[in-house]
Amino acid sequence: MRGLNVIKVGGALVEDAEALGTFLDGFASVPGPKILVHGGGRSATAMASRLGLETRMVGGRRVTDEDMLSVVTMVYGGLVNKGVVSALQARGIKALGLCGADLGCIIAHRRPPVMKDGELVDYGFAGDVDKVDAGAFEVLLEQGIVPVVAPLTFDGKGGLLNTNADTMASEVAAACQASRLTFCFEKAGVLSDPEDESSAIDVITPDSFERLKADGTVSGGMVPKLENAFAAISRGVGEVAITSAFNLSGGTVIREK
Amino acid sequence: MRGLNVIKVGGALVEDAEALGTFLDGFASVPGPKILVHGGGRSATAMASRLGLETRMVGGRRVTDEDMLSVVTMVYGGLVNKGVVSALQARGIKALGLCGADLGCIIAHRRPPVMKDGELVDYGFAGDVDKVDAGAFEVLLEQGIVPVVAPLTFDGKGGLLNTNADTMASEVAAACQASRLTFCFEKAGVLSDPEDESSAIDVITPDSFERLKADGTVSGGMVPKLENAFAAISRGVGEVAITSAFNLSGGTVIREK
Numbered sequence: 001m002r003g004l005n006v007i008k009v010g011g012a013l014v015e016d017a018e019a020l021g022t023f024l025d026g027f028a029s030v031p032g033p034k035i036l037v038h039g040g041g042r043s044a045t046a047m048a049s050r051l052g053l054e055t056r057m058v059g060g061r062r063v064t065d066e067d068m069l070s071v072v073t074m075v076y077g078g079l080v081n082k083g084v085v086s087a088l089q090a091r092g093i094k095a096l097g098l099c100g101a102d103l104g105c106i107i108a109h110r111r112p113p114v115m116k117d118g119e120l121v122d123y124g125f126a127g128d129v130d131k132v133d134a135g136a137f138e139v140l141l142e143q144g145i146v147p148v149v150a151p152l153t154f155d156g157k158g159g160l161l162n163t164n165a166d167t168m169a170s171e172v173a174a175a176c177q178a179s180r181l182t183f184c185f186e187k188a189g190v191l192s193d194p195e196d197e198s199s200a201i202d203v204i205t206p207d208s209f210e211r212l213k214a215d216g217t218v219s220g221g222m223v224p225k226l227e228n229a230f231a232a233i234s235r236g237v238g239e240v241a242i243t244s245a246f247n248l249s250g251g252t253v254i255r256e257k
Numbered sequence: 258m259r260g261l262n263v264i265k266v267g268g269a270l271v272e273d274a275e276a277l278g279t280f281l282d283g284f285a286s287v288p289g290p291k292i293l294v295h296g297g298g299r300s301a302t303a304m305a306s307r308l309g310l311e312t313r314m315v316g317g318r319r320v321t322d323e324d325m326l327s328v329v330t331m332v333y334g335g336l337v338n339k340g341v342v343s344a345l346q347a348r349g350i351k352a353l354g355l356c357g358a359d360l361g362c363i364i365a366h367r368r369p370p371v372m373k374d375g376e377l378v379d380y381g382f383a384g385d386v387d388k389v390d391a392g393a394f395e396v397l398l399e400q401g402i403v404p405v406v407a408p409l410t411f412d413g414k415g416g417l418l419n420t421n422a423d424t425m426a427s428e429v430a431a432a433c434q435a436s437r438l439t440f441c442f443e444k445a446g447v448l449s450d451p452e453d454e455s456s457a458i459d460v461i462t463p464d465s466f467e468r469l470k471a472d473g474t475v476s477g478g479m480v481p482k483l484e485n486a487f488a489a490i491s492r493g494v495g496e497v498a499i500t501s502a503f504n505l506s507g508g509t510v511i512r513e514k
Contacts, residue, residue: 047331050308070336074304077354078335079327082409082417086358090415096360097334101343102353103402139400145360152339158347160339 003032004178008169011039023245028091033141039165040080064124064162076150100153105136108153127153127161132175174235182241189251229254260289261435265426268296285348290398296422297337321381321419333407357410362393365410384410384418389432431492441502446509486511
């Protein structure tokens with residue numbers, strides 16, 4: 001959809017009412033059709049702990065047994081989602097909270113157990129996305145509605161699954177052929193000097209990515225993040241931005257050319 | 258809206274997966290545009306208790322402090338709502354979960370403290386409905402979407418409020434000029450003999466209501482229930498049914514004439 005912005009904001013921000021408010025002021029002022037995808041992992045971990053449930057992460061992903069699925073359904077689909085929707089409505093945005101089960105808009109399958117460091121890991125009710133119903137989003141966007149998406153997918157058979165919010169955002173952006181996919185980040189962008197917040201690189205292309213990897217400017221967790229950004233572009237997303245939650249039009253833009 | 262059915266189902270049913278499934282089979286087969294309003298009070302009380310929070314009810318209404326508001330937001334807006342939406346999607350229904358904040362569809366104000374039995378009672382974040390945006394529901398219904406409404410309203414300023422699900426159903430039905438408003442109930446309908454489940458009265462009109470009160474057939478909590486039904490009719494709802502969750506087309510029908 002021409003002009004569509006898909007913006008992903010993480011769990012740390014949605015927990016801090018003041019920071020969330022500042023981000024949502026910026027989000028509200030983004031022109032044109034837009035979709036917000038939010039996380040909520042920290043809140044889910046805190047709620048699980050209050051309920052006496054232990055959170056187990058493997059490779060940065062939550063192991064989701066039946067009790068944990070109830071927790072993420074409550075926290076992502078209820079507490080966080082409705083809080084964000086309320087805050088956007090108060091800013092004059094026609095927000096509508098959704099998860100993958102609503103309208104059956106994001107179908108996934110349960111991830112099969114995988115070998116990890118010599119151990120068979122069953123992530124439980126973790127969903128790998130099969131299909132995003134772009135038409136369902138477009139019908140809403142055409143009505144001036146701003147979908148607010150919680151990171152829960154639907155197995156098509158009556159069950160919810162827990163899916164990473166970055167993945168949700170990429171899949172929604174690709175299916176809806178978004179003009180721009182923005183990942184909010186705790187830094188100003190991809191920094192050429194990690195100590196200097198003013199050193200965000202404006203644009204990264206496949207060519208410059210290779211150079212930045214070769215000279216060590218980009219390393220560690222930033223490499224898969226950028227690889228994911230290029231993957232989204234190869235699926236039809238116009239550009240991907242990695243930027244501060246408080247500067248949505250700035251940061252680093254990843255483009256084909 | 259011509260042919261619109263608004264159906265309210267309570268918290269006891271939504272907790273029992275098998276009973277809920279049977280009810281949803283029946284709900285799925287109701288023809289034409291329809292809206293489901295659900296409760297969830299028992300689940301909220303159970304979750305509050307697991308979190309060490311005490312539930313205080315006054316006159317059958319929950320006192321909702323800030324912690325309890327988080328619990329009902331999680332339980333009604335997340336756990337129960339997304340569970341019902343998933344189960345309906347699995348039955349081929351284009352279900353969409355909503356609360357009053359979504360699209361700003363149900364606006365309420367915080368109920369002021371009231372005198373009750375000589376004591377000033379502050380219900381906290383309890384909402385009395387001001388306005389239902391019928392247009393928001395109609396846009397969805399016209400797309401073949403079935404709204405599934407959690408009993409949370411919106412204060413218009415970024416806050417959620419806890420509202421009784423029966424009230425939500427009546428307000429939505431009146432605003433949308435529903436043809437029929439159905440309250441699911443643990444009995445077959447309004448019984449002429451409380452010991453005989455086959456004694457449901459088919460139709461109650463204002464005239465027969467007076468006779469049933471006078472001869473003692475209808476008494477206690479059924480009187481305000483029926484008064485509420487007549488109030489909905491006086492606001493333009495076609496008819497109100499009080500029936501078993503497993504027999505949506507049966508039970509007792511309350512009509513003007």
